[in-house]
Amino acid sequence: MTTAATDRETPPFAAAAREAALTAAVALALTGPMIGLHAASQATGLVIETRWPEVAIAVALVFLGRFLLALLGRAFVWPVLAAGLAVAGGGLFVPFPNALLKAVCVAGGLIVALRAALMLVRPRMTAAARAKPALAARWVAPAAGAAMTAFALLLPVMPFADRQLLDLATLVVIYILLGWGLNIVVGLAGLLDLGYVAFYAVGAYSFALLAQYFAFSFWEALPLAGLFAAMFGVLLGFPVLRLRGDYLAIVTLGFGEMIRIVLTNWVALTRGPNGISGIPKPSFFGAPFARSPPEGTEAFHQIFDLAFSPMHRVIFLYYVALTLALLANVFILRIRTLPIGRAWEALREDEIACRALGLNPTSIKLSAFSLGAMFGGIAGCVFAARQSFISPESFSFIESAIILAIVVLGGMGSQIGVVCAAVLLIGLPEWFRELQDYRMLAFGGLMVMIMVWRPRGLLSHRDPTVRLPAARETPP
């Protein structure tokens, strides 16, 4: 870092260039051996390949990024904004030898542009925010929610919506449902649950087993899956009622693993690690999505006189998941404003004060656990229908961690935050499949960035569940 004194002597560009060159030298020292030399196994044995072009590009990118940031520190906001966008845009079209470098270039350009934009916006925003922060937040959230709902509803008819995207969107919606369910337990009631995947598994296996042994359809199994999961929620809730914080987290973690291990080892019922396949897809009010439906039934495309397309089923499943998620959203938004919802939040804030006010912590915790679990079970049921095949592998601890990350990153207690985080954590990694090796790296990096910049989650604003209405004229 240059001091203020040298700033005055040297012109700003030269100072920024010197700072960037220094950083680039460090980058060269690091990337030289780490990127430049690559051990590849060939027929003749292990040989060392060199990748100097990649090193050069990496160092150039570091230089450029540092240079732009240094200029930003010297108040060249507009040029840096333009340059950042240009780098990001250029990165999309210029061929790179390596997809990762391309991603770094685009992301770096966007971050620089974002920082410049923030510098432009922030002074104005703070002034405006100080004036009426609550008012702005009051209409922003519903507006954003409405826009997201409209987008989600129209997604299947968008030109770019192919089968893969819709399948992915269904998965994202399932995770949104899971996030909202866990949000009741973690975000509202403040009970750290690391074994949430257990309820997801209970829901999925309820449907799978009911379908396999009793030929239940999706619609018959859906409420039962929710009910079973809620029952397991109560079952877990009872022993952990006295625990809080870390202790609760450990016990719930154990519970999640228990469910998975039981599913793996109870081979007679669950067929163990082989999983259950052939889970039926949901039907359209009894009409299956099949080219040639069984005798006596009419298929979806016959009822509506359409040409058969396998897309119908994908689109329908997406809408089923979306409808369930929207219902869950309405339910949770409403229940938050009811006494039970406020009691959850009060319990998170201060359990002793709750008891002193006559709230029964036992029943409040159990209701939070069972309702949260119910949504997990419903999500599991949809998941089983989407996959047609489930095995205990789908319900490992990492799933719990991802769902928890969605809740925490989104902002505890925030419905829209969960949506953003689910899209970010589930949607984007699936989209950038080519970079699969770096997924966990990006995942971790993202978490670190959010914890540094927004330690309380992307959207941490909390709106009161009730506002004091303007004083009414009391009748005489």
Add this chain to the structure above:
Amino acid sequence: MTGAPLLHVEHLTMRFGGLVAVDNLSFEAREAAITAVIGPNGAGKTTVFNCLTGFYPPTVGRLTLTRGGEAGFQLERMEGHRIAREAGIARTFQNIRLFPQMSVLENLMVAQHAELMRASVFSVAGLLGLPGYRAAARGAIDRARLWLDRIGLTERADDDAGNLPYGDQRRLEIARAMCARPALLCLDEPAAGLNARETAGLNALLLEIRETERIGILLIEHDMSVVMGISDHIVVLDYGRKIAEGKPAAMRDNPDVIRAYLGQEHGEAPPC
């Protein structure tokens, strides 16, 4: 001026291992009266409160709360949340325990949980927005508004409780306890940390509660301007034992009390 007996404490003893925090304490609190429990630090005052509100089960003793001549509640056999809800004992805490990230109004709504919960019929009526629940919710807001007006926080109803100044938080905690419609209000050092003007306001508030609500108030306090100014009856504890009780004027002149608590030799300022 004071009403019928409300709370009977008989032979209350609380031991923690070898330590006797409260030793064979008996006293009585009446309706529409302010009963102060005073004593030096560590005399067992807060332990009495914790036994009354069900945080500790007492080792020995009977705690009976009689509302309006009905059969009494045996508090020592009840869980804390049932004592608050059924017997009607509300309390505040020495270190304020609000719900800091919830709004002021929400704090007052949580205090009316039991009634609202009954009106919302397992949340079903609430989810459907049935008129019965909506009326109950309006009633709860009206009650909250009444108390907000009394403590002068109507303007800040939608702010987070944790952002209020200290004195306002103390008053809000009292208002929250009152929103639970208690028969007995237990205040643990409500004047701690308040300045002289705020203390005078607190006195006025407590007297108003006594006059308008006609409930019993049990008060732990160190501030003698509060104790001597508003209490109808004073119980003095020292080392967990009751050393005296009576009217404020009598307590001020009682030699045992002066020696144990008000005594100049401890360097404490004489009362008033």
